Amino acid sequence: MAAVDVIVDNFAALWSKPFNRVILAQIFFAISIVGSFVNWTQLVPETYFSNRRNVVNMYFVKVSWGWSLLLLTPFILFTSYKNLTFALRRLSSLVVATAIWYTITKFFSYINNATGTCHVPESEAMDQVPHDDITSCRNAGGQWDGFAISGHSFILSYSALIIAEEMAPMVHLVKKNRNTVLDLLYVSLNWIVITWIWMFVCTSVYFHSFPEKLLGTVLGIVPWFVTYRIWYSMSFSPGIPYQPKEQRQLA
Numbered sequence: 093m094a095a096v097d098v099i100v101d102n103f104a105a106l107w108s109k110p111f112n113r114v115i116l117a118q119i120f121f122a123i124s125i126v127g128s129f130v131n132w133t134q135l136v137p138e139t140y141f142s143n144r145r146n147v148v149n150m151y152f153v154k155v156s157w158g159w160s161l162l163l164l165t166p167f168i169l170f171t172s173y174k175n176l177t178f179a180l181r182r183l184s185s186l187v188v189a190t191a192i193w194y195t196i197t198k199f200f201s202y203i204n205n206a207t208g209t210c211h212v213p214e215s216e217a218m219d220q221v222p223h224d225d226i227t228s229c230r231n232a233g234g235q236w237d238g239f240a241i242s243g244h245s246f247i248l249s250y251s252a253l254i255i256a257e258e259m260a261p262m263v264h265l266v267k268k269n270r271n272t273v274l275d276l277l278y279v280s281l282n283w284i285v286i287t288w289i290w291m292f293v294c295t296s297v298y299f300h301s302f303p304e305k306l307l308g309t310v311l312g313i314v315p316w317f318v319t320y321r322i323w324y325s326m327s328f329s330p331g332i333p334y335q336p337k338e339q340r341q342l343a
Contacts, residue, residue, distance in 0.1 A: 100262070100275050103282045108263035113256045117313045120249040120292060124309040127296020141294040153244060153291050157193050160251045161186060163281050164258055170274045171261050172334070182258075185319070185330035189254055192315045193247065200241045200308075201226075208238020244295040245308030252288040253316040255281050261334040 106112055130136055140146050152159060164186060172179035210229035226236045262278055296305055324332045 096272075096275050096279060099282075100270075100278055103259070103278070104263040107256050107259045110260075113253070113260070116256055117249070117253055117316065119289075120252070120309055120313065123289075123293055123296050124245060124305050125302075127293060128302035128305055130297050132302070136297055138298075141291075142298040144299075148287065148291060152287060153248065156247050156251055156288065157190070159284060160255060161190070163277060163284060164255060167274075167277050167281060168258060170277065171265065178331070178334070181331045182333065183330075185258075185324065188319060188330060189250075189315075192319075193250065196246060196311055196315070197243060200243055200246070204236070204238040204240045206238070208236045208240075210234040210236055240300065240304055241311070242295060242300040242305045242308035244299070245292065245305045246312040248288040248292040248295070249309050249312030250316055252285045252292075253313070254320075255285050257316070257320045258333055264334060 141148070165183065168182045168186070169179060172182050205225050208226065208229075210224075210232070212229075212232055212234035226238070229236045259278065259281055265274075299305075300308075320332065323329050
């Protein structure tokens, strides 16, 4: 498993630096802007990833929060099990993140419903009953044209940033305290982050308007910043992932 050790060590060194995690947030913001410009030029041809039904979108992005929780929960337990109180505090950060995810996605649906109208094809317009929400509109074969804040831009950036924060303690685990399961779990988390970045690029290039993507990205970055950079440094909070005292002062 020497190759896995090398991969783990390199990623651990990367995410251990708070500056790199801030850079990741800036990268998402830049991709949203540049990708929207590329979308506007219409110079990029359609590819497998411009189809919403591609495998990665259907089986990973659509349930991205589930994948994040599935991998982060055991990882936090593995890296915090020696201190039960600390482990429970760190797991509570996933409860907070889930509440944020749920609230913001519900807000997106509300905005889309409140700002949209339904356009039903003439061939199906015999039904004169108005369709005032997305579900009834689509059931009638119509197209809803509301302001659809990009849920992909939100969840992919938010999830990747949280995973990067929670992976930071890996660098402090000496190899004698690591095992194959933990290393593979860590590699899987990094693979998820890379996948989320790639799908974020695809979303920026192929889907949504610029304001919808930019707002989705901002709403992914702001909650991460408020929780991990401000609230979690306070005593009455889930706390930040483990860091030595000297590094915590530098962060």
